[in-house]
Amino acid sequence: xxxxxxxxxxxxxxxxxxxxxxxxxxxxxxxxxxxxxxxxxxxxxxxxxxxxxxxxxxxxxxxxxxxxxxxxxxxxxxxxxxxxxxxxxxxxxxxxxxxxxxxxxxxxxxxxxxxxxxxxxxxxxxxxxxxxxxxxxxxxxxxxxxxxxxxxxxxxxxxxxxxxxxxxxxxxxxxxxxxxxxxxxxxxxxxxxxxxxxxxxxxxxxxxxxxxxxxxxxxxxxxxxxxxxxxxxxxxxxxxxxxxxxxxxxxxxxxxxxxxxxxxxxxxxxxxxxxxxxxxxxxxxxxxxxxxxxxxxxxxxxxxxxxxxxxxxxxxxxxxxxxxxxxxxxxxxxxxxxxxxxxxxxxxxxxxxxxxxxxxxxxxxxxxxxxxxxxxxxxxxxxxxxxxxxxxxxxxxxxxxxxxxxxxxxxxxxxxxxxxxxxxxxxxxxxxxxxxxxxxxxxxxxxxxxxxxxxxxxxxxxxxxxxx
Amino acid sequence: xxxxxxxxxxxxxxxxxxxxxxxxxxxxxxxxxxxxxxxxxxxxxxxxxxxxxxxxxxxxxxxxxxxxxxxxxxxxxxxxxxxxxxxxxxxxxxxxxxxxxxxxxxxxxxxxxxxxxxxxxxxxxxxx
Numbered sequence: 001x002x003x004x005x006x007x008x009x010x011x012x013x014x015x016x017x018x019x020x021x022x023x024x025x026x027x028x029x030x031x032x033x034x035x036x037x038x039x040x041x042x043x044x045x046x047x048x049x050x051x052x053x054x055x056x057x058x059x060x061x062x063x064x065x066x067x068x069x070x071x072x073x074x075x076x077x078x079x080x081x082x083x084x085x086x087x088x089x090x091x092x093x094x095x096x097x098x099x100x101x102x103x104x105x106x107x108x109x110x111x112x113x114x115x116x117x118x119x120x121x122x123x124x125x126x127x128x129x130x131x132x133x134x135x136x137x138x139x140x141x142x143x144x145x146x147x148x149x150x151x152x153x154x155x156x157x158x159x160x161x162x163x164x165x166x167x168x169x170x171x172x173x174x175x176x177x178x179x180x181x182x183x184x185x186x187x188x189x190x191x192x193x194x195x196x197x198x199x200x201x202x203x204x205x206x207x208x209x210x211x212x213x214x215x216x217x218x219x220x221x222x223x224x225x226x227x228x229x230x231x232x233x234x235x236x237x238x239x240x241x242x243x244x245x246x247x248x249x250x251x252x253x254x255x256x257x258x259x260x261x262x263x264x265x266x267x268x269x270x271x272x273x274x275x276x277x278x279x280x281x282x283x284x285x286x287x288x289x290x291x292x293x294x295x296x297x298x299x300x301x302x303x304x305x306x307x308x309x310x311x312x313x314x315x316x317x318x319x320x321x322x323x324x325x326x327x328x329x330x331x332x333x334x335x336x337x338x339x340x341x342x343x344x345x346x347x348x349x350x351x352x353x354x355x356x357x358x359x360x361x362x363x364x365x366x367x368x369x370x371x372x373x374x375x376x377x378x379x380x381x382x383x384x385x386x387x388x389x390x391x392x393x394x395x396x397x398x399x400x401x402x403x404x405x406x407x408x409x410x411x412x413x414x415x416x417x418x419x420x421x422x423x424x425x426x427x428x429x430x431x432x433x434x435x436x437x438x439x440x441x442x443x444x445x446x447x448x449x450x451x452x453x454x455x456x457x458x459x460x461x462x463x464x465x466x467x468x
Numbered sequence: 469x470x471x472x473x474x475x476x477x478x479x480x481x482x483x484x485x486x487x488x489x490x491x492x493x494x495x496x497x498x499x500x501x502x503x504x505x506x507x508x509x510x511x512x513x514x515x516x517x518x519x520x521x522x523x524x525x526x527x528x529x530x531x532x533x534x535x536x537x538x539x540x541x542x543x544x545x546x547x548x549x550x551x552x553x554x555x556x557x558x559x560x561x562x563x564x565x566x567x568x569x570x571x572x573x574x575x576x577x578x579x580x581x582x583x584x585x586x587x588x589x590x591x592x593x594x595x596x
Contacts, residue, residue, distance in 0.1 A: 033546070045538035048573050049545040052565045056549050129565035 003087075003100065003258045013082035013251045016074065017066035019243035021278035022236060024285075025354065026062040029236075032349035033060075034324060050220070050228055051237075052129035055122065059236035065282075067240065069121075076120045076153060077244065080109035085252040088413075090380040092400075099400040099409045100258065103393075104249050104276060105383060106416050111146035111176075113386065113417030114272045115232055118241035119143070122230050123150035133157035133227040135220045137187065137212030139268070140166045140340030140388065141173030142417055143232030148182035158182035159227075161189065161215040164207035166340035170421045187212035194218050202333065209344045210330050213314065233269035234314065234348045242275025249276060249412065250283045259289055260412040262399050266391040267295035267304060267362065268341045270348035276414040277360070293360035296395035298342045298370070300437040301334040303327055304355060304362035308448055310455050312346055322458075323349035326356075329447030337367050337437050338425035339387035345447075363395055367437040370394045371429035374419060378426075386417035387425050510559070510583045517554030521547050533577025541576065548573070555583060561590035 022029040049056050058067060069077070088101040106114035126134055134156055138144030144160035151158035160177050167174065167186040177184040185191060187207045188198035194214035199205070213231075220229035231238060246263075253259055263280050265273040277293040284291040297304050303326050312327040327346035334343040346352075354360060367387075374390030376397075377383065385393060396413040419426065428434045515527035522541065537543040543551070552563050567586050573579055 045536070046572050046574050047537045047543055047545055047548045048568060048571060049548065053549070053552065053563060053568055054565050056545070060546075060549060125565065130569040 003256060012255070013085075013248045014078075015069075015082075015244055015247040015251070017068055017247065018240045019247050019279040019282060020058075020061060020064055020067050020240060021243065021274065021282070022060070022062045022240075022350070023065045024278070024282055025350075028350055028353040028357070028359075029060075029062050031353040032236075032323065050224075052125045052131075054125045054128070055237045058240055069244070070124055073121050073124050077117070080116070081244065082248045082252070083108060083245070085249055085256075085412075086381070087256070088377070088381050091377060094376065094380050095397060095400065097400040098407045099411055101396060101400060102253070102256075102258070102260065102410070102412045103377075103381070103415050104245060104252075104412065106245060106272070106414065107383070107386065107389075107418030110149050111142055112420065113142035113146065114242060114245060114275060114414075115143045115146035115417075116149065117244050117275070118232065118238045118271065119146035119150035119230075120153070121241040122238075123147070123154040123156055126228060126230065127154040127156055131156065131226065131228045133159065133223065134230040135159040135161075135216045135223070135227055136230045136232060137161045137163075137209055137214070137216040138166075138173075138232065139163050139209045139212070139343060140386070141170050141177075141421070142341060142386070144182075144184065145173055145176045145180075147230060147232070148177040148180040148184075151182065152180040157227075159216070159219065160184040161187040161195075161212040161219075163187055163209055163212050163340055163343070164202075164205035165336040167207075169338065169340070169424060172421045185215075187215050189215060191215065192218040206333065206336050208333050209340075210314070233271040233344075234346075236348075236350055238271050239274040239278070239348060239350065242271045243279050245272070245275040245414065246277060246279030250279050253412070258410055259283075259287065260291055261409045262292050262294055262396070262411045263414070264294045264296060264392050264396045264399065264411060265414040266339070266342055266388045266395075266416060267297045267347060268388065269344050269346070270295075270351040272414055272416040274348065274351055276412070280412075281359075294395055294399065295355075295360060295362040296370075296391040297362055297364050298334070298337055298339055298391060298437065299364045299366045300337045300439050301328065301332075301343050301345070302364040302439065303345060303347055305364045306444070307346075308452070309352060309356050310451050311458060312451050312454075314346065325349050325352040327451060328444055329451040331450060332443060332447035333440075335437050335439060336435070337387070338422055338428075339367070339370070339391060341386075341388045342391065363398065365391055365394045365398075368429065368434055371425060371434065373397050375426055375429060377415075378419075383415065384419040384423075384426070385415050386419045387422050389415040389417055390419070392416070508580075508584065510587045511580050513555065513558050514551075514580060514583045517551050517558060518543075520554055521550045531576050533575060533580065535576040536574060537576060537579060538574075551579075555586075559583075559587055559590065561586060 085104045109116050148158045188195040192215040198211040217229045220227045307326045307328045325346040332345045370390040373394035374385045377393045515530040519525045519527040
């Protein structure tokens with residue numbers, strides 16, 4: 001039995017399809033499409049989706065178990081995939097656990113994170129649909145840099161609105177976006193109405209992904225002849241593209257003659273979590289095994305563990321579709337933790353439905369615990385994880401240490417990105433100077449109360465059966 | 469992500485106090501007689517498919533070409549996708565991203581023209 005004692009060969013772990021989890025969970029798909037009767041009377045509206053039809057179809061397809069990865073996207077994936085999956089034996093020894101800890105590392109590409117998996121796919125489809133420019137909002141900057149690179153490869157222009165606090169914490173991200181010919185703005189900016197409104201409430205420009213997204217959407221609307229808004233997480237098609245992670249990992253774990261009892265990933269809007277997790281849910285069912293997916297979220301933005309399952313908007317401008325999700329309310333502004341990618345107020349509608357039915361668990365962790373786990377991982381495994389990924393590692397260590405966890409459990413952690421642009425975070429952690437990440441309780445209460453209030457005013461529309 | 473009319477905060481439904489006043493244009497009746505140019509096989513198929521998506525839609529009496537898809541027929545981009553799926557099934561074709569290049573779909577007439585176009589393209593393929 002191998003069980004990670006020997007380094008696995010990545011040869012043979014390549015995959016040619018994405019795992020269409022909507023096929024596996026049509027009921028959760030249907031539940032996640034329930035919208036609201038929010039039609040406002042508006043004339044002259046073009047009903048053409050702002051996304052390419054191919055992406056719309058992917059987000060609503062319950063008919064096929066797998067979706068082929070287009071050739072040009074596979075060619076670009078081949079530059080950095082399959083990504084490594086390793087057993088963290090030194091880490092196991094250091095913490096003295098009988099659990100088997102594995103990690104999948106998605107940081108070894110030009111963007112430094114898993115975001116490139118969907119950025120390449122989206123740029124391919126948008127270019128095919130005749131779009132000339134993609135505009136987006138980014139939190140910690142991984143998505144923005146990934147999209148800038150993908151746009152470069154497919155001949156598109158790229159404009160990025162980056163959350164202010166992250167923009168200042170990680171100036172290298174700006175450099176990379178510009179290196180690939182992209183244009184990047186600190187959000188909230190004065191370029192858009194949404195940005196100017198947010199600046200009134202947030203003059204120190206901490207920012208949030210909801211605001212950055214709102215700015216990107218507003219600009220894309222103004223340039224709708226040539227530009228589109230691209231989204232880095234949350235939507236089903238984005239989650240789908242990330243399943244390349246889990247599809248590979250299933251094969252890699254099989255090559256190691258092992259199978260995880262727990263798959264752990266951090267939870268922002270859900271793409272890396274779904275990407276690594278959903279293929280394991282399918283594999284477990286096919287193999288008659290049990291696997292538990294665990295979402296790790298920051299104490300500073302505890303949408304799964306303290307939020308509510310409500311209809312909410314996805315961006316500050318309020319122009320995106322209303323979906324039912326686990327949310328803290330779109331007006332919630334999380335403390336400026338280093339894991340900027342986890343500061344988003346809500347999460348994927350599909351994952352929210354799955355979570356509401358007990359399909360996976362979640363736990364919230366403090367920034368100090370997360371970065372300490374990240375530092376330990378760096379020391380023992382030689383990879384400095386992104387602060388977001390450090391939350392997944394910390395959760396994995398919690399599970400390994402949990403007395404209720406049966407001896408010899410197998411835990412797979414998704415290390416979604418590297419932390420080489422986050423050394424200031426580790427420096428603060430090392431010096432014990434990390435700022436307080438306790439959420440503002442009054443803000444959570446007010447934001448949730450406002451969202452509950454809006455929910456009381458709306459009614460559900462008939463769930464459309466798009467997948468037919 | 470869909471089009472930008474899906475307002476949540478502050479959105480008013482028709483008939484609610486404070487809802488936007490209707491523009492001067494009269495809402496075309498859904499049961500208006502079809503105009504001659506909508507009587508093609510494709511138009512009939514389209515009307516049948518829309519009836520599957522919108523149960524209150526009467527395929528025997530499609531709206532005038534000037535009826536707006538969103539404002540008058542309540543077809544949003546998600547329902548548009550359902551219509552595309554239905555057309556693909558009934559006409560035996562596949563609608564690609566390229567088929568939507570440069571297309572504006574505001575009125576029912578726009579949609580009929582679009583369906584005529586993709587149907588003609590599909591018919592021409594075997595001879596190419």
